[in-house]
Amino acid sequence: MNENSKGIIDRLWGAFSSMKLGLTLLGIIAFVAGIGTVIPQEAMDQGKAQAVGGLWKTLGFTHLYSSLWFRLLLGLLCINLIVCSTKRLRSIYLRTFKLTPPSKLAQVPQKNKQVVKGELASLRESVQEFLRQKGFRVTLSDQSNPWSFIATKRRLGNWGSLITHLSFVVLVVGALLGSLLGFKGSFTEEAGKTLPIQAIQLSKGTVSETFSVSINSAEDRFLPNGERDNWYTDMSILENGQEVARDTLSVNHPFEYKGITFYQANFSNGARFTADMGGQKNPVVLQDQGQSYYKAPGTDLYLVANLSGSSSLKPSVLYQVYKGTGADPIQTGQLTSGQTIDVQGKYKLTFDSLAGFTGIQVKKDPGVAVIWLGCGLLLGGLLLAFYWQPLVISGILQSEKGKRGSLTVGVLSGKMPDSTRKALEQFVSSVTKMIS
Numbered sequence: 001m002n003e004n005s006k007g008i009i010d011r012l013w014g015a016f017s018s019m020k021l022g023l024t025l026l027g028i029i030a031f032v033a034g035i036g037t038v039i040p041q042e043a044m045d046q047g048k049a050q051a052v053g054g055l056w057k058t059l060g061f062t063h064l065y066s067s068l069w070f071r072l073l074l075g076l077l078c079i080n081l082i083v084c085s086t087k088r089l090r091s092i093y094l095r096t097f098k099l100t101p102p103s104k105l106a107q108v109p110q111k112n113k114q115v116v117k118g119e120l121a122s123l124r125e126s127v128q129e130f131l132r133q134k135g136f137r138v139t140l141s142d143q144s145n146p147w148s149f150i151a152t153k154r155r156l157g158n159w160g161s162l163i164t165h166l167s168f169v170v171l172v173v174g175a176l177l178g179s180l181l182g183f184k185g186s187f188t189e190e191a192g193k194t195l196p197i198q199a200i201q202l203s204k205g206t207v208s209e210t211f212s213v214s215i216n217s218a219e220d221r222f223l224p225n226g227e228r229d230n231w232y233t234d235m236s237i238l239e240n241g242q243e244v245a246r247d248t249l250s251v252n253h254p255f256e257y258k259g260i261t262f263y264q265a266n267f268s269n270g271a272r273f274t275a276d277m278g279g280q281k282n283p284v285v286l287q288d289q290g291q292s293y294y295k296a297p298g299t300d301l302y303l304v305a306n307l308s309g310s311s312s313l314k315p316s317v318l319y320q321v322y323k324g325t326g327a328d329p330i331q332t333g334q335l336t337s338g339q340t341i342d343v344q345g346k347y348k349l350t351f352d353s354l355a356g357f358t359g360i361q362v363k364k365d366p367g368v369a370v371i372w373l374g375c376g377l378l379l380g381g382l383l384l385a386f387y388w389q390p391l392v393i394s395g396i397l398q399s400e401k402g403k404r405g406s407l408t409v410g411v412l413s414g415k416m417p418d419s420t421r422k423a424l425e426q427f428v429s430s431v432t433k434m435i436s
Contacts, residue, residue, distance in 0.1 A: 016083040025077045032073075036064035043184070043203045066179050066204065074176065078169045085162050095390075096158045101141040101148040102394050109394065109410030112420050114428050118435040120147075120405040123397055126434035127407065130427060136393065150394040157414065160385030167377035174370030182365040183207055190270060190285050190357050191218040194238065197260075200362055207364075209260065212238040216246075218356035220267050231267040233358040249360075259364055266359035271305045271317045276348040284349075287357050290320075299346050300324045307354070315354045389414035391423055407431070 015021060039061045040048035049062040060067030102108050116123065124147060131138050136151035183205025189195060194214040198207045216234040223229050230250045237245040237257050249255040255262045268291060273284040275296060284294045290304040306318040314336075321331035321343055331344060335351035343349050395409035409427060413420040 013083065016080050017087050018080075019084065022077065022080045022084065025073060025080060029070075029073050029077065032064065032070065035061060039064070041065070046203075071176060071179070074172045078172050081165050081169050085165050088162060092158050092162055096155045099139065099150050099152060099392070099394075101139055101150045102396055103141070103148065105396060105408055107394075108396060108408050109392075109412050111410075112412070112417075112424050113408065113410040114424060116407040116409065116428055116431055116435075117400075117404065118407075118432075119403050120397065120399055121403070122435040123405060123407050123431070126431045127395070127397075129434060130430045131393070136391075146396045146398045148394070148396040150392065153391040154388045155390050157384050157388040157390040160381050160383070160388065162381075163377055164381030164385055167374050167381055170374035170377055171371055174367035174374055177367030177370055178365040179205075179367075181205075182363070182367065184361075184363045184365075186265065186359065186361045187213075188266075188268070188287075188357055188359045189213075189215050190355050191215050197362070205364070209258065211244075211257075213262075213360075214238055214243075215358060218267065218358035220269065220356060231264050231358070233264055233360065235262065235360075259366060261363050263361040263363070264358070265361040268357045268359070269307050270355035270357050271307060271315075272352040272355045273305075274350045274352055276350070277346070285355050296343070296347050299344075301344055301346060303343070303349070315351075317351055319349075389416060389419070391419075393423070393427060 039052055039056055042049040042063045043066075049057075052062050056062060060069065064070055118126075127149060128138065131149075131151045134153070136153050137155065138149060138151045141148040183202055185200040185202040185205075185207070187195065187200040192215065194212050196212050197209050200207070214236040216236055217232075218234075219232045221229040221232060232248055232250045234248045235246070235255060236243045245257050247255040249262055249264050251264045254264070269288040270292075271286055271288075273286070273294070275282045275284050275294065277296065284303075286292050286294060286303070286305040288305065288307045290306070292304075294303040295301065296303070300323060302322040304320050304322070306320070307316075308318060316334055316336045318334050319332065319341075320329040322328075323330050323344075333341060335341065335349075337351060337353060340348055340350040390413070392412040393409065395407055397405050397407045399405040409424070411420050411424040411427070413423055
């Protein structure tokens, strides 16, 4: 590697190890994310998103969180966090596992420091006894004059800040995995139908899988007291025409296959008819409340259905026939199961039975496990940083006259001055009592 390459790498390393860069990136991301909460997103409301000005759409603000430049900002922030964490890794490791006793007074913590005098042997024994009772991990110097020690407690707390920062990297990676490799969509289909997974209506992402989904049955079940039980969909997964998985899903009980999760989202009733046009019979299935219609071939007649008041015991359907773009129906009536009517002399219509339409949400997010890992790391890092702060006590014992000496001791305890002061006072008080 030549000098120019080394120089470029050093400059990049210096730039990405800057806390100022990290704060700047965080500010920019927060600002544009705030704009994204105001501007309608295509994934949430495509109609409103289409009404947004052309400039905002060109800049990607209507699909902000999947835009290339927003992902680039997140990537730069991740690099900054990784470089900063790498830079701090050695010092954290040394503070956790490689602390050495002070060899001179200047190495004893100066901000929280006290001096205890007494007999040399008694001071040494008292210090070691106190640290043993309180569960400190103690390292003693090899020298006897001056004798020194360093003791640590809750030393894993040193890693809290690093783990917290890295958890954000893991969360961003998880979100990017879900955005780049996952998809979200939905479909509404009647019982007895099969559709390819690639035929579902997508709100984001693309589908690479090739299996099909078969709706075996769709039910809106009620309890004996008349209250709704739940919506149930018996669904099969077909690979090359063969059933490879089957399950019944309902609200709060999804069905997962190869990382793709199917959620019961809604349910609508419907009706099955047979349309007879000159002896040619066609099956017709309509959703309730005019959510779908039937236009007879070669006519401008539109048929809609309403199941108001119908039940599984006495199935019936209200129908309306519209002509062209007319706002008022030209034919209305009610049909019971098996009944046939003539529709404007164009075709015969027979009501066969009730039908159920299930509404399913489909989601694939390969980043979910990574996001859960990031959440766990974030929680663990915060607990270590705020509730498991390391405590370090170090000191030097110097002889003065004969068997007497003075112990200079100092304490470090994260960024909690009250805790540090109390720890020092407890140490001095206990040692003083022991030697007296």
